[in-house]
Amino acid sequence: MAETQQGxxxxxREQTRAEIKEVALxxxxxxxxxxxxxxxIAKALGLSGPALYRYFANRDDLLSALIRDAYDDAAAAIGEAATARDRSPRERLRVLAGAYRAWAVSEPHRYLLIQGSPVPGYVAPDDTLARARAVLGPFLPVFAGGSPGTDAASMVDRMTAWLETDAGVGSWVAExxxxxxxDVRASAVALAGAVxxxxxxxxxxxxxxAGQFAGMGHDGESLLAAQNGMLADAFGLE
Structure with a gap:
């Protein structure tokens, strides 16, 4: 009975939290x-200040919720693109990078929230790391079978050392x-490519x-395609 009454x-509560986040966005x-x-936010929703604090303890609590949601939505967009596993690694890189760009361009304020300048005095919650890794995770298998050239060799060495000192990184690759x-070598190559x-x-x-391409004679899609091609070449992706 208690559970029925709490439903x-x-x-x-969840509806009100969602409305608060909508206004915040x-x-x-x-x-x-x-x-x-x-x-x-409280004024827009017809709430008193104290009432709002029943849903979010402070600005940083609300900010953390928005950051979690942004990472989760970005990861979902890239994860959906990652389902096309019948394509070549080079093509998968193009598709995944395109999905990342498409989400960011459609949600610029949310992209800048997680990838823009740090907020002074704000400390992100511990679970932010796992969410950020979920965004990059689909790129790991794209590079795992690559054959990086000399230009990427030092990066692979760095990733090898990272694997040796942080067990969580190995778990991320394995997932x-x-x-x-x-396979330390394959894992290090995957990490190097993802980073x-x-x-x-x-x-x-x-x-x-940020609108920095105005008047430069190119667009984001063409620049990203060129960068993808160079990175694919650097890792010998077919």
């Missing part, structure tokens, strides 16, 4: 993190690239989302 209350879209104001599990593609994606997509 509607719990649903109302509008504020982010209008003015970035600096525009996030709990008092204005997304099980064929590389237990490098993340850096390239962040650079190209971040510039595009």
């Amino acid at each position: 509607p209350r719990a649903r109302y 509008r504020q982010l879209a209008e003015g970035g993190v600096g525009a996030l104001a709990l008092t204005r 997304y690239a099980p064929d590389a599990a237990g 490098l593609v993340w850096a390239q994606l962040h650079g190209a997509v971040g510039l595009e989302v």
Whole structure:
């Protein structure tokens, strides 16, 4: 009986939390993190300040919820693109990178929330790392079977050392690239590719989302395609 009585209350709580996040996202879209104001959110929803704090303890608590949601949605978008496993590694790289860019361009304020400048004084929750790795995870099997050239050799060495000092990294590789599990070389190559593609994606997509390509004679899609091709060549992806 107690569970039945709590059901509607719990649903109302989740609905109100969702409405608070929706207003917060509008504020982010209008003015970035600096525009996030709990008092204005409460006013928009017809809540008192103390009532709002029943749903989120403070601004950072709300910010953490928005960050978790952004990572989860980005991971879902890339995970959906990762289902096309019958394609070549080079083509899968193109599809995954395109899905990442498409999500970021369609949700620029949320992309900048997780990949933009750090918020002064804000400390992200511990579970953010796992969510960030879920976004990059589908790229790991793309590179696991690659044959990196000399330009990427130092990066592979770095990733080998990382595997030796952080067991969690090996578990991450095993989750997304099980064929590389237990193979230090293949795991290090997968990691090197994933880290490098993340850096390239962040650079190209971040510039595009920030509007830095205006008047430069190219667009985000063509730049990303060129970068994907160079990275695929560097890892010998077919």
